[in-house]
Amino acid sequence: MPPEKQYYQAHPTFHVAVDSIIFGFDQGELKLLIHKRQFEPARGEWSLFGGFVQQDESLDEAASRILSEHTGLRDIYMEELHSYGEVDRDPAGRVISVAYFALIPAGEFTEAGKSKSGATWVSMEELPSLIMDHNQMVEKALRRLKRRAATQPIGFELLPGEFTMPQLQALYEAIYQSKLDKRNFRKKILAMEVLIKLDTKDKSSSKKGAYLYRFDQKKYKKLVEGGYNFTI
Amino acid sequence: MPPEKQYYQAHPTFHVAVDSIIFGFDQGELKLLIHKRQFEPARGEWSLFGGFVQQDESLDEAASRILSEHTGLRDIYMEELHSYGEVDRDPAGRVISVAYFALIPAGEFTEAGKSKSGATWVSMEELPSLIMDHNQMVEKALRRLKRRAATQPIGFELLPGEFTMPQLQALYEAIYQSKLDKRNFRKKILAMEVLIKLDTKDKSSSKKGAYLYRFDQKKYKKLVEGGYNFTI
Numbered sequence: 001m002p003p004e005k006q007y008y009q010a011h012p013t014f015h016v017a018v019d020s021i022i023f024g025f026d027q028g029e030l031k032l033l034i035h036k037r038q039f040e041p042a043r044g045e046w047s048l049f050g051g052f053v054q055q056d057e058s059l060d061e062a063a064s065r066i067l068s069e070h071t072g073l074r075d076i077y078m079e080e081l082h083s084y085g086e087v088d089r090d091p092a093g094r095v096i097s098v099a100y101f102a103l104i105p106a107g108e109f110t111e112a113g114k115s116k117s118g119a120t121w122v123s124m125e126e127l128p129s130l131i132m133d134h135n136q137m138v139e140k141a142l143r144r145l146k147r148r149a150a151t152q153p154i155g156f157e158l159l160p161g162e163f164t165m166p167q168l169q170a171l172y173e174a175i176y177q178s179k180l181d182k183r184n185f186r187k188k189i190l191a192m193e194v195l196i197k198l199d200t201k202d203k204s205s206s207k208k209g210a211y212l213y214r215f216d217q218k219k220y221k222k223l224v225e226g227g228y229n230f231t232i
Numbered sequence: 233m234p235p236e237k238q239y240y241q242a243h244p245t246f247h248v249a250v251d252s253i254i255f256g257f258d259q260g261e262l263k264l265l266i267h268k269r270q271f272e273p274a275r276g277e278w279s280l281f282g283g284f285v286q287q288d289e290s291l292d293e294a295a296s297r298i299l300s301e302h303t304g305l306r307d308i309y310m311e312e313l314h315s316y317g318e319v320d321r322d323p324a325g326r327v328i329s330v331a332y333f334a335l336i337p338a339g340e341f342t343e344a345g346k347s348k349s350g351a352t353w354v355s356m357e358e359l360p361s362l363i364m365d366h367n368q369m370v371e372k373a374l375r376r377l378k379r380r381a382a383t384q385p386i387g388f389e390l391l392p393g394e395f396t397m398p399q400l401q402a403l404y405e406a407i408y409q410s411k412l413d414k415r416n417f418r419k420k421i422l423a424m425e426v427l428i429k430l431d432t433k434d435k436s437s438s439k440k441g442a443y444l445y446r447f448d449q450k451k452y453k454k455l456v457e458g459g460y461n462f463t464i
Contacts, residue, residue, distance in 0.1 A: 004272035004324040011284035013245035016317075016328055040236035052243035059317030059328065083315050083330050085248075085291030092236040096248055096291065096328075098315050151383060 014096050018063045019050035019134065021081065021101040021141035022071075024109045024121060025158040028167070030174035031121040032138060033104070033112055034130065035070070041092045042131040048138070049119075050097065063100040071112045071119055077157065078102045081141055089133050097133075101141040103157035124174070142175075149175050152224045153194050156215050164202050164210035165189075194219045246328050250294045251282035251366065253313065253333040253373035254303075256341045256353060257390040260399070262406035263353040264370060265303070265336070265344055266362065273324045274363040280370070281351070282329065295332040303344045303351055309389065310334045313373055321365050329365075333373040335389035356406070374407075381407050384456045385426050388447050396434050396442035397421075426451045 022033035037047040051066040053059060063078050081099040089095070104112050113121050122128065124142070129135065148154055155163075155171055169185050189195065196216050201209030254265035269279040283298040285291060295310050313331040321327070336344050345353050354360065356374070361367065380386055387395075387403055401417050421427065428448050433441035 002272070002324075007271050008247060008284075008325050008327070011247055012287045014248050014285070015240060015243055016246050016248065039239050040234070052240075053246070053317070053328075055244045055326070056319060058319055059315055062317075080315060083291055083312060085285070085294075085330070087288060087290055092234075093240050094287070095240070096285075098317070 014094055016053040016059075017050050017095050017097040018053060018059060018066055019048045019084075019097050019099050019137060020063060020067055020078065021048060021099060021138055022067070022104060022112070023101065023141070023145065023158070024104040024112065025106065025171055025174065026109050026121065028170040028174065030124045030171075032124055032127060033071070033119050033121055034128075035115075035118040035120060037131060038117065041090075045131045046128045047131045048099075048134045049117075052095075053098075059098050063098075067102060070117045071115045073104070073108055073112055076102050076104065076108075081137065081144060084133055084137065086133070091132075099137045099141070101144070105157055106160040124177075145175050153192055153215075153220055156217075156220055162198060162200075162202075162212040162214050164205075164212060166205070166210055168213070192223065194223055246326055248285040248291075249282050249327050249329040250285060250291060250298055251280045251316075251329050251331050251369060252295060252299055252310065253280060253331060253370055254299070254336060254344070255333065255373070255377065255390070256336040256344065257338065257403055257406065258341050258353065260402040260406070262356045262403075264356055264359060265351050265353055266360075267302070267347075267350040267352060269363060270349065273322075277363045278360045279363045280331075280366045281349075284327075285330075291330050295330075299334060302349045303347045305336070305340055305344055308334050308336065308340075313369065313376060316365055316369065318365070323364075331369045331373070333376065337389055338392040356409075377407050385424055385447075385452055388449075388452055394430060394432075394434075394444040394446050396437075396444060398437070398442055400445070424455065426455055 024031045024033065034046050034048060036044050049066060049070045051062070053062040057065065059080070067076060067078065068074050078100045081101050084097045084099060087094065113119050127138065130138070149172060155168055158171060159167060165186055168189065169180060169182065172185065173180055194216055195213045198212040198214060200212050202212050203209035256263045256265065266278050266280060268276050281298060281302045283294070285294040289297065291312070292310070299308060299310065300306050310332045313333050316329045316331060319326065345351050359370065362370070381404060387400055390403060391399060397418055400421065401412060401414065404417065405412055426448055427445045430444040430446065432444050434444055435441035
């Protein structure tokens with residue numbers, strides 16, 4: 001055996017899992033896709049979607065595979081959030097977990113909730129207790145989503161292609177978990193110059209109706225890349 | 233064997249490493265602490281400080297231990313950056329690496345470079361080619377440092393307790409990797425209201441001297457927590 005192999009083999013190995021925080025936005029609420037765990041320990045308790053990394057796949061590939069196996073969704077943008085490596089985090093043995101988060105597009109929201117493995121959308125307002133450190137993972141993902149909302153435009157992933165100002169405001173309110181002033185929100189969001197106002201109105205929620213908007217994709221992308229940076 | 237153990241054991245296990253991106257600031261330059269790798273593969277090539285996670289330690293503990301073993305430094309703030317899990321990233325075998333980054337305080341800069349394992353501070357301007365994906369890790373850490381500089385005050389960790397405006401500007405210039413306008417920088421940084429101007433001058437770099445400043449720790453901390461958020 002070459003010396004480097006010997007050197008490596010003197011060190012322990014670990015199970016590595018991927019757990020995914022899957023956000024969606026529906027009916028004015030930020031929601032999380034969870035399911036009841038199908039194996040021991042903690043079988044039947046609420047859990048994020050997770051699974052073990054396999055020999056022939058990268059962490060990113062494992063995250064995509066697991067999302068796809070549970071929800072049928074492919075080509076969903078996923079981003080690594082944080083690694084969880086406390087020694088005793090899993091009562092059944094040492095598992096290092098790499099958490100990912102995903103934003104499910106509005107058009108796939110219903111489909112994602114139809115999985116065989118009991119996927120359930122729960123409102124972030126009524127999030128149940130999850131197994132192990134999964135609640136910590138969700139809190140961290142929510143903090144990242146909030147920070148992103150503070151430095152980049154968001155919504156493209158979570159809203160339908162055309163949306164009203166009240167819908168966009170509801171998304172920000174759901175992420176910030178607080179009510180925002182309507183006039184002030186409108187002013188600030190329009191100042192971003194990232195919205196295109198359409199000629200059509202959505203009349204589903206009021207007689208008068210609300211104008212529909214869509215994102216200017218080019219400007220949106222530019223803002224996402226550049227951020228609202230405090231550049232000295 | 234309980235069924236959950238059997239279930240776990242049907243999955244592969246991996247070596248998990250920690251690699252640390254260690255930044256310092258000296259002589260107006262942002263520097264990175266690296267050393268020549270002491271074992272195969274790639275023995276003798278430039279590398280970040282890394283090591284394997286052990287059975288009885290968390291990822292954070294492994295990062296602190298490895299930093300301490302190589303540099304003698306303890307109680308340095310470290311933050312997880314990203315996990316690297318490509319299948320073929322290490323030619324000697326599958327290793328999943330969790331990258332951390334650390335900012336070495338000015339007072340410990342010299343001490344950190346005195347380690348037994350050949351620690352060397354290199355300027356980010358003259359960064360050599362590092363082994364495996366270590367250059368990618370450094371680039372990601374630099375992006376995070378830049379983003380942080382854009383949304384929070386920085387410098388407390390990297391500057392001495394008292395510093396001049398040109399020193400602070402040099403730090404920002406080193407992070408942004410571009411020259412900044414002196415007057416504009418001064419104006420923006422003072423508008424943050426996080427600096428306390430002292431009565432004494434540093435005359436080491438000019439006859440006229442430059443006033444010394446220190447951070448108002450309370451305001452600094454508040455800005456770090458709150459960020460320069462674009463809050464709607």
